[in-house]
Amino acid sequence: MSLSLLNRYAFFAFCVLFTLLSLPFLGAHEWLWALTLLSGVLSLVGINDLLQKRQAVRRNYPILGNIRYLVEGIRPEIRQYLLEADGDKLPFSRAERSLVYARAKNESADKAFGTLADVYQSGFEFIGHSMLPADHCDPASFRVSIGGPQCTQPYSASVFNISAMSFGSLSANAIRALNQGAKLGGFYHDTGEGSISPYHREYGGDLVWELGSGYFGCRDEQGRFSPERFTQQALSPQVKMIEIKLSQGAKPGHGGILPKHKVTEEISQTRGVPMGVDCISPARHSAFSTPIEMLQFIAQLRQLAGGKPVGFKFCLGHPWEFMGIAKAMLETGILPDFIVVDGKEGGTGAAPVEFTDHIGVPLREGLLFVHNTLVGLNLRDKIRLGASGKIVSAFDIASVLALGADWANSARGFMFAIGCVQSQSCHTNKCPTGVATQDGLRQRALVVPDKAQRVQNFHRNTMRALSEMLAAAGLDHPSQVQAKHLVRRMSASEIKLFSQLHVFLKPGELLSGEISGEFYARMWGMARADSFEANTL
Numbered sequence: 001m002s003l004s005l006l007n008r009y010a011f012f013a014f015c016v017l018f019t020l021l022s023l024p025f026l027g028a029h030e031w032l033w034a035l036t037l038l039s040g041v042l043s044l045v046g047i048n049d050l051l052q053k054r055q056a057v058r059r060n061y062p063i064l065g066n067i068r069y070l071v072e073g074i075r076p077e078i079r080q081y082l083l084e085a086d087g088d089k090l091p092f093s094r095a096e097r098s099l100v101y102a103r104a105k106n107e108s109a110d111k112a113f114g115t116l117a118d119v120y121q122s123g124f125e126f127i128g129h130s131m132l133p134a135d136h137c138d139p140a141s142f143r144v145s146i147g148g149p150q151c152t153q154p155y156s157a158s159v160f161n162i163s164a165m166s167f168g169s170l171s172a173n174a175i176r177a178l179n180q181g182a183k184l185g186g187f188y189h190d191t192g193e194g195s196i197s198p199y200h201r202e203y204g205g206d207l208v209w210e211l212g213s214g215y216f217g218c219r220d221e222q223g224r225f226s227p228e229r230f231t232q233q234a235l236s237p238q239v240k241m242i243e244i245k246l247s248q249g250a251k252p253g254h255g256g257i258l259p260k261h262k263v264t265e266e267i268s269q270t271r272g273v274p275m276g277v278d279c280i281s282p283a284r285h286s287a288f289s290t291p292i293e294m295l296q297f298i299a300q301l302r303q304l305a306g307g308k309p310v311g312f313k314f315c316l317g318h319p320w321e322f323m324g325i326a327k328a329m330l331e332t333g334i335l336p337d338f339i340v341v342d343g344k345e346g347g348t349g350a351a352p353v354e355f356t357d358h359i360g361v362p363l364r365e366g367l368l369f370v371h372n373t374l375v376g377l378n379l380r381d382k383i384r385l386g387a388s389g390k391i392v393s394a395f396d397i398a399s400v401l402a403l404g405a406d407w408a409n410s411a412r413g414f415m416f417a418i419g420c421v422q423s424q425s426c427h428t429n430k431c432p433t434g435v436a437t438q439d440g441l442r443q444r445a446l447v448v449p450d451k452a453q454r455v456q457n458f459h460r461n462t463m464r465a466l467s468e469m470l471a472a473a474g475l476d477h478p479s480q481v482q483a484k485h486l487v488r489r490m491s492a493s494e495i496k497l498f499s500q501l502h503v504f505l506k507p508g509e510l511l512s513g514e515i516s517g518e519f520y521a522r523m524w525g526m527a528r529a530d531s532f533e534a535n536t537l
Contacts, residue, residue: 008061009062011062011063011064012043012046012049012062015040015042015063018035018039019036019039019043022035022039045063046063047062049061049062049063050062057069091345091390092390092392092422095116096393097422099393100417100458101416101417103461103465104454104457104458105457106457109461120489120492122489122490122491123489124488124489125395125399125487125488126486126487127472127485127487128486129472130472130473131474133471133472133474134470134471134473134474134475135471136467136468137476137477139460139463139467140186142159142160142463142466142467143156143157144406144407145157146241146311146338146384147309147337148309148336148337148382148384149382150335150337151302151308151309151310151337152306153306153307153309154337155188155206155308157187158185158188158459158463159406159466160397160407160409160410160459160463160466161182161187161188161189161190161208161409161410162178162187162190162409162455163190163409163410163414164191164192164245164248164313164388164409164411165178165190165192165415166191166192166193166195166210167192167194167197167267167270168194168258168263168267168270168438169192169258170192170415171431171436171438171446172197172266173443173446173447173448173451174418174434174446174451176199176202177418177451177455178205178414178418178452179200179202179203179205180203180205180448180452181205181414181417181418181452181453181454181455181456181459182205182455183203183206184452184453184455184456185456185459187206187459188206188207188208188240188241189206189207190208190243190409191208191210192210193211193213193245193281194271195216195218195233195270195271195272196209196217196233196236197266198266200238201238203452204238205238206238207238207239207240208242208243209233209239209241209242209243210243210244210245211242211245212245212256212281213245213281213282213283213284213285213286214279214280214281214282215230216270216273216281217229217230217233217271217272218232218233218234219272225286227304231304234301234304234306235306239305240308242301242302242305242308242309243310243311243313244285244294244297244310244313246312247313247315247360248315248342249343249344249360249389256280257278257279257280257281258278258280259278259429260275262429263278264438285297290328290530290532291321291324291325291327291528291529291530291531291532292328292332292530294312294325294328295325295328295332295334295335295336298312298336299334302337309338310336311336311340312339312340313339314340314341315341315342315360315361315366316341316361316369317359317360320523321527321532322370322373323526323527324527324528324529324531324532326373326374326377327527327528327529328529329377330529335383336383337384338384338386339370339383339384340385340386340387340388341363341366341370341387341405342366342388342389343366343367343387343388343389343390344359344361344362344363344366344389345389362389363387363388363389363390364399367385368404368502370385371385371403371405372504372520373505373510375404375504376505376506376507376508376510376511377508377510377511380404380507384406384407385405385406386406386407386409387400387407388409388410388411390412391408391409391410391413392412392413392416392462393462393465394462394463394466394469397466398466398469398470398478402481402482402483402498403483407478414458415435415436417454417455418435418446419433419434419435419451420435420436434446483497483499483501483502484497484498485498488501503519505520510524
């Protein structure tokens with residue numbers, strides 16, 4: 001027998017032999033019972049390892065092979081708590097999470113002894129400060145009016161809000177805490193596509209009702225859009241805006257799945273779906289199939305909602321498709337009141353790794369493209385832009401404002417505020433902090449009044465930091481942030497203003513036919529108002 005074979009089976013053989021040899025002596029030595037029981041249990045584990053056929057490591061290394069799967073199972077926790085550096089992004093760094101935790105707890109997030117960031121590393125970004133700093137403005141004034149010329153009930157929104165997260169994906173207590181925090185802080189709470197649950201309504205915080213392709217909360221028995229059911233909910237005073245979800249950064253073009261083990265009776269009633277089966281959001285809408293039909297759907301929703309702002313959220317994919325929507329705006333005269341651009345940076349939703357890593361346009365590029373398209377059509381002043389994707393700090397907010405956004409949304413930032421520890425188990429129903437689970441015992445750990453206060457604290461302290469940052473730059477309102485105010489390091493010896501780094505179209509440039517950027521000219525030529533298909537050039 002080879003030495004390798006002996007090494008592999010030595011511990012298993014020892015346990016079996018010890019168990020068998022110790023049995024005759026159990027009556028004489030009471031202390032031997034515990035050791036014999038332990039070795040007997042390990043022997044049974046080893047026998048099971050040898051007989052099972054699914055895992056080769058356990059068959060080759062009985063008993064000891066289980067250590068490999070144990071360590072693999074807790075690898076994320078080992079890395080997070082023992083090995084992770086402050087700057088490692090997995091996907092949020094320890095420094096980013098600590099910032100949110102501190103602000104949510106109303107603790108100081110100030111740091112001494114200088115920055116830990118390498119300011120000479122390519123990609124480092126900062127905001128320039130002024131020789132004449134402005135006075136600090138009241139963050140309560142950091143609001144934006146949303147509602148275009150076809151809207152009769154415009155909404156005044158904070159420049160920082162809770163992004164889309166559904167009841168079902170999040171627990172009832174998480175929804176309660178987020179909505180109560182939004183009520184206390186005077187900002188909005190996006191429902192996500194899972195419709196409006198009783199927990200969204202419990203504390204009366206402002207809601208943006210997200211309408212996904214499953215039309216949850218306003219669907220008929222076949223899963224199609226129901227105008228009657230939509231109107232019943234949309235006219236609620238708590239619902240401030242309607243947001244059509246075309247795609248999301250976590251899994252653009254994929255649709256959504258709420259596993260059947262998370263579909264409780266409450267979720268079934270809230271969404272209007274059966275229990276016992278996976279709750280599936282199709283990858284595409286059934287209410288429209290062309291840009292023109294989509295804008296007609298927007299007009300229909302606005303009329304049914306009594307003139308409230310209606311817009312859409314999407315992660316940019318094919319650029320000509322969005323330009324097709326823009327051409328349809330010109331052709332029909334129908335305008336959305338707002339557009340929220342989501343980034344491929346992802347979110348709470350689980351998705352195939354190929355989607356997470358390789359599908360969708362990152363937030364900044366998508367946001368700038370949408371902003372430029374609207375500017376080039378002289379529509380930018382009529383349509384508000386929101387941005388969503390890995391936004392947790394005041395600088396994150398400023399960076400998207402500089403590229404054209406009017407406001408920013410955050411999902412995972414507010415999850416951290418209510419206790420998320422980034423265990424990345426959102427889709428398993430085993431969230432350790434009760435945030436993303438339907439397990440009643442697990443979500444009981446999330447105490448709503450405490451976490452609601454943390455939501456308000458996080459928002460208030462982030463807005464205060466934004467006010468201080470803007471004042472240092474000589475500005476007194478987020479609407480004044482421009483691309484010239486932010487800077488990126490390109491190399492060890494070169495930095496560029498955002499205004500130098502990116503292409504910005506002039507007002508009306510797409511209409512004039514004299515388009516300066518070849519990319520924009522080509523995409524505009526490919527776009528069609530009557531179809532999401534591209535023209536062949």
